Amino acid sequence: MELELTRVDYTIIGVNSNNCMKLVPIDNNREQQKIAVADNDGVLQVFSIRKEDVSLHFKTLPGPKCTSLQLAGAQGTLSDKIFIASENEVRGYTKKGKLFLSFDTNLTEPISSMYVLGSDLFICGKHIYNQYRDCKDIGSYLCGDRIVDVIALYPEKSYRLISLIACEGRMIRTLEHARVTHSIVIESSPTLLYIYEEEGSKHVIFGTVDGKIGLLDLDRSHSFKKWLISNPDNSSAVSCLNCYDFTKDGINNLIIGRNDGNIEVYTIHISDPMDQAVLIFSYNCNESVTSLQCGIVGSVGYDEILVSTYTGRIFGLTTETTDKNVGGDSTSGNYIFSVDTTQKIIKLRNEIEELQGSLVKEREKYQSLTYSFMDDFSAIPTLTIKDSLVLSKSGASYTLTLEVPTAIDNVLLQSDVPIDLLDVEKNSAVVSYSEADPKKENYLLATYRCQINTNRLEVKIRTIEGQYGTLQAYVTPLIQPKFCQLRQYSIKPLSLHLRIHHFDENRPYNVLTVKGTFSLAEIHAWISNCLPEVPEKPNPMEDTVLNFQSAFLDTMLQCKYMKGEGIFKSDNVSTISILKEYLSKEATRKNTKFEVNAAINDDSINHVLNMIDPKLNGHIQLANKVALMDALQELEINDEESVGYLTENYRNLLVNKASIRAEFSSQPSYLDRLHGIITDLYIDYYKFKGMNVKAKVPRLLEVLQRYTYTELLHIFRPTYV
């Protein structure tokens, strides 16, 4: 069943964070609901929609940035009290705008997420979790990982209040009385938690940075249960979730908002283990979605998804068809606007005119400043740019996203390490590479000139492990006075490694041991500069153990370290070599006494080559298929009858030609990348043996051209039989 929704724009507010808009519930669910929204300027406003126009109920004065907005009410009443969190203060308003609570938490960190349930208040900063009942502190927990979201609930068949925190390090922790009761490991970093209600039962679901939705089992095993939605086509992070019954079949639909601006509606039966989620609606608004809520907003009797985006647009996707406005003489090409909309347009035009008037004055004032001889300054407030550099496991590449509250003019990317930019289909910007001179620390100089009305730019980047440095993005928005903002991202030496929680002990491991007079903080800093996703704080009590997996090769790395000692285990010699080099360099720079010892396990070579083998073979086969395809297609075109005489194999090739070509082009220069890794492995392996084999590399490449596993192994370990 398909859903048809039409977009209706309501208003704009300031730049806002995730989870800062809610619809206030009412007794009678046939009437229009009020919208409560808070933005980064600290303004909370509550309004409703009358005749497509905003009618404001109240608005607070600007203040510090609001990071979370929640609704709650005393048990048994409607949850229509509005709570907003800004810096380390929580304030409560009634829907009429009366301030009834102002509560300073005295936390050392600003609040990043909050949850309110009855009289319980849960507040999280970056690392601190704090629980209050009736504003009295009843417990706290310090987490090594960064906390991204918190929720609390009474699970079924239980009256114990539990809370869940989602942590960046691929972990969701359940807490009871501020004590961790369970740590649930999940495959990718969560972005948010949501309580999904279906037929009276509550399920906890979560979204991830790679665009998946998962379900937790809290009743029995306290573990990850299954993925509900994992869309291979869209791996943009989930930014908000909501459930609402659009299909009117008594079962809630799941509505997802993503960072790339996609809004999706699914039908789903969570309690049915065999059920598959079905996408029934999807819409892209080109700006990252910060919150979405479902209810009755625009007009009575019509369900609607209300969406707020990062740049502050508030719009609805309504089931109401707007065709009613059609009328008049259609052939003349004059469009007949509905009265409400016309009014709204006129009002907007007037507002814009007024703004333009005052802008002209301001511009003149600014211009005159530039001619003055006084010590005046030209200052532009720092623009909030929403950016992220995320490693995606598929394709082992990074996705850089930049989003600005206004249109982007151009983006200059500069890097002092060799990296590759990959084309992203979604991105319409014109890219131009400028000649870069590596001697001047410029390995990459590329400009992206954006098409009009682009607020968001997505770029795929491929890094090479072992090469580290900084990627800089200069973002110039299309706004006067012209300025640009610099964003820096560090490309780490082991950039393609991901945090995992299970370490496979049965592989042949190479071990690197370092000993010296360094402190725990020092070695922790080194490791976090070397690997992504390292928690900000080391565990001070016991040994810190961090496990990683390579996104490209699936080899593993375990780091175990404490004050004065670190043990690193990996089945990949290259990983060990990169770590060794980096750590020695850092230690020498700091003049710390440092002792390195590497134990190389020769069998790890067989193991790694074995892991590469299927990838290499698979890709060689694919390349062969593609090479054959051209000839086969020629045959197909020229000689239709002879296709019938082809072998089964070749005919299948022709049938699947589109998918094979797509697979081939989805991994550009994949083979070269594998060859590079094997070459590095070869050089690193012999370096540990004290030999320089650079001269033998051509021989290795020759073997790779006509690859067989045994021959390659023979090159690596000539004596191994």
Added chain:
Amino acid sequence: MDKIIRPVFTLELNYKIVPGLTTIGKYDGTHPCLTAATTADKILIHSPHRKSAIVTGRVVWSESNREIATLNINQSITALAAGPLIPQDDKDILIVGTPTHILAYHVHDNRDIFYKECPDGVRALTVGLFHDSKSPMVLSGGNSTVHGYDAVGNELFWLAIGDAVTSLILHDYNKDQTNELIVSSEDYNIRVYKGDRLLAEQTETEVVTGLAALPDNRFAYSVSNGTVGVYEQDIRLWRVKSKNFAISLFSYDLLGQGHSQLITGWSNGKVDCRSIKTGEVLFKDTLGHGCAGIVEGDYRSIGKADLICTSSEGEVRGYTTTKSLSTTPSSGLEQDTVRDLLAQKQALLLELKHYENNSKVNEEFDRREDNLESNGVIPANTRLQIAISANDNPKTKNHVEIFILTNNNTVIKAVIVFAEGIFKGETHVVHPQQSKLSTELSVQLYPPKDNPVDIHIKALVGYSGSNQFHVFEITRQLPRFSMYALCETKGAQCDSFVELRISERLQRMCMWINQNFLLAHDIEFETGPELKICLKCLRDDSYLSLLFDISGRVVIKTENISLAADLVQSLANFNNLESLETKVNLPKEEEKIRIYMEKLTQIQEARMRLGTDVADRLGQIRGLIVRAEDSRVNCLSEMPKYYNELKALNSELTNGYNIRLANFNEGQETMKNINFILQKATRLRAGAKSSKMIGYCRTAIKNNNIDGLIKIIRTGEL
């Protein structure tokens, strides 16, 4: 948001179509047939209105699809066109171009109208009325020339272009009710000819790939870097650039506005409809694969032509003028208006906020001096000084230097130069190392051609620790001859010169020099009988001297014919000269043309010889095959012997083919070089003189008159 125009018909040809090679023709005089070249070097004719199927000959009707016929060409197809060619015959003729031949084929009668060898190759074709011919003419653009043929294949027209032709259209360019020829070529140029006479010339930033005539003496063009634009005579109305390439351009009134829109088919399958005047996108749709061509024809027999889009995988979609358009999208449209207005409001609010913040910072300045630098706060009176000069420094590579300097202690973090055609992409970035940031910065540019270039400079100014920078935007124009610097030494004397007469005051000549050259100081003429300046070309260190006599004599001394031609054209334009006669003495070019002409004769002779060889061999092969097959029946042991001989013969033939191919390529290359020189030579004159010269050249080449050619180059007369 919504697709507001739905295709009126869709069909699958099930053939792969070569992008760009589609046309439509009414081969029986009434019913249009979509015609396209397939990737297997066949011509596909789709005739949905076919009644009888008794046509035989070249055309082969497909077994699986009764509407499709194919035409085997056995050579790669390089151009396709269809149109009424024969006078008093309303049936369209299909014209096919291959790398060596041109074929005019009467599809309905199934006969060849003419089949001619084109040593220059065929790269673009068009059919129509042109020049002083009363009947339609086929115009064929090759590697360096344009030929015009009549209905029986007689050559009526000839033109040297100087580089490979990419597209040809016949179009009333200057509203004189007759067609002008617009030619785009691989040297980035679009030229407009009225008969032999060059009316206008535009230079783009990359190879121009396509042209399309639009109503009201406008035409659209596409460039290989993804640009699409529209000219109204010689004024560019707009251009847009995308990361895909335009394959096909077409003019059609899709939206029922009473006048047509520009329809563009892109390499990624997008088809968009833009306003001709502004370039605004009014509608877009996406085909499953890259677009192969867009044509127009009455495909549904309703008396009105539909727009037909073909994709490279053979998908065909037909669209028609959709007047009722206004009813469907109105709600979408008004919501779009609201959205646009909201966006506008948002941008304005943000800007206002910036100014407010600026005043706040200035008021509170005393209190918060600490982190100003990191926030990129700079003194309000910061200015950028900019100097552009031709840098003739023996130590470094010669270049045009843009020197930028701030007027206080702020540093230049990076400079982005946006310009087209002077570097590989569209931007050139200078990003100094963090440790070497300073208040000054120099950008080095190497314009490869003598063209005026607009450069847009964006300089990021702030402090070395800032995370936000002010962007200073400056636009400058590099003059046409910016890669020339004054040189003190009078230079080695060279005996190559071009001499012409322009009766203008020398002061005006100074003006021309100052506008077109990038000199450190403006040249001024005081007194004396003549004005002489010596210049050095920064590209190849060759010398150029310009001498302006008080009597109006102008002498340009250079060995470079292109440069001389550019200078003459620039002078003629500057002084609005209708016609300009020159005396030319370029011994090196003359020598070159003599060598090329001789070489061409040799190549042609060699080609004749090679041709007879092939005939011999063919006879031998026939004989051998018969004997080999004979021995298969009678004496099996003999068979390998014959097949081995056959194999040897085959490899000999392959070798022979390679030799002929090399010969052919060499011939084409030589031809191109000759035409290049001739084209430049015609550009040494202007107006009527120049077009007369083209006629002379043609005669001289036909008669292989080398001395005549040289005389033409020297004097413009035969």
